Amino acid sequence: MEFSLAVQNYGRGTSPATLDASGEAAESLGWRTLYLIDHPMVPRSGEPEYHETLEPLTSLAYLAGRFGRVRLATGVLVPPMRDAVLLAKELATLDLLSGGRLIVGVGVGNQLDHGEYQNLGKEDRFGVRGAYLDETIALWRRLWAGSEAPFEGRFHLVRDFTFGPLPPQGARMPIYAGGRSERALDRVSRLCDGLYSSRWGPTELRRRWPPVVERARANGRPRPALATRVRVRIGAPPDDRYSVCGTAREMVAQLLEFEELGTDEFVAVLPATEAADVRREAERFAREVIAPFREELAERRQLRRDEYSM
């Protein structure tokens, strides 16, 4: 299991310094990916933490210009709030600017996001957002493969076009789907390369992840990757939503569960928006929780090897 960072391109005080601190922390700690959220214009009644946001694609291009190793991801982007063809171009550009380091997390939002669809002039898409996303993925793969065959779908008719340069990762660009609905999970097994889960702890993962893997296999597709976005609250008691919390020892035990359930990437949401807090919290999590987790994991593996060899 690798570790990644949910970048706070949202929340009061988010700034280029937040992005810089996130990139520095991820690169110095050897974390895999930076994930950015997409909430361009929520209503005033929307979640306060999304009132102040930096647009994710622009932010990822900035990060591509600053950091050379860490992977860059949306977690998640909402295509039906935008336009799929324009996004195909933007994502191809991002993949090129980053030398093939892009992961595209996609979702559709839920009932709470209707006001944001309205603000973006996309209220007509809200009722068909799932179908729009499915078609978007097919369109992207077609364009990124370099095909110049016409694309005719329910929402798109692209007949006479040129599309270059192609993204370095081509049609194999990793697409992860987010969301908790059955439809979202079904999308992973049919169309995507991974699941970007959020708010799920081991209990939900144990129940809901294995069927996704099984369905992907039945669909003749490789095992999807599992990236789990989880709040990290060192030393804090549990609250109303799932988080990895408690003492360092308790947190290590929780990480071991994620590992056993097949999590490939643990995406940490840290309680930090200001640059100095990002650095401090990331280092603290690495030192107090990830390091003992890795030791414990290595010990367990050694133990298993010893058992086999006896």
Place this chain on the structure above:
Amino acid sequence: MEFGLAIQNNRLGASAEGMDASAEVALRHGWKSVWVADHLIISRRGGPRADKWFAQYNVEEHDWILEALLSLAYVGARHGELRLGLGVVVPAMRDAPQLAKEIATLDTLTGGRVVCGVGVGDEEDYGEYENLGKEDRFRLRGAYLEEAVALWRHLWSGSSQPFVGRFHRLADFVFLPLPPQGGQLPIFSGGRSDRALARVGLLTDGYLGARWGPAEFAARWPAIVARAAAGGRSRPYLATRLRVRLGEQPDELYSLHGPPTRIVGELLAFEDAGVDEVIAVFEATTPEAIVHEVERFARDVVAEYRARSAERAAATAAGSA
């Protein structure tokens, strides 16, 4: 006059390395800005009204292109000081609220260095509108652009009042963080139609020209400046893209061609016509070729132009003393 550089985010071979080298050499020579072009998915045939020129020029120039805003974010992240110009973005091919957010973020990430050129595209661009699913906007593209500018200023200034227009209705929204330049973020109008020119000084802060020589600017610019003044607005800024073909013969479109002395004379004529900023467009795309061409132009032309321009200014000052 100031100098800017069209960094090649378009033409076959455009790359991150090429844009990086462009920004680096522009900064090293004390130029003011870098500019990107905006096309997304052009039609290969150009639609019913495309002519021979479309096939030769537009396809060659724009069938390979990196997205404009992301290119500027990348370059802005790596090179300080330079102004970052969109030349031009086409709001009607996208969505104005989303663009408002993207441009605001770009301005925030670059410490307030964005200059936003806007346009609507020509008849040949209809196929691109179609490819983007925006064919219904094509006939309304001018009106859409004008509303987009009004919406942007509304959002960027921090107003939380509802915005109600023909194309947009935003009643309940939060738009933060505001761009550092706020509602003053410079917006330049591009295009050669009368309507594009009419926007300058009334709706926009400047004009981004292309393909015109000094004579056209000398003929057209004074009326625009006068109109802005009559409207109680400050004098609009005038920037123009100019193809640089040092040592070459003229071709069918205006360019700075021929020997350095001739080009210096042309630059002085642009200055006389009221041009504030020349955006040099070179054909090179590889990093080495870009650096070579910019350095040659800076050494053989810009240095001489700056010396002559300073002499004239000193002579004028002495004459009036």
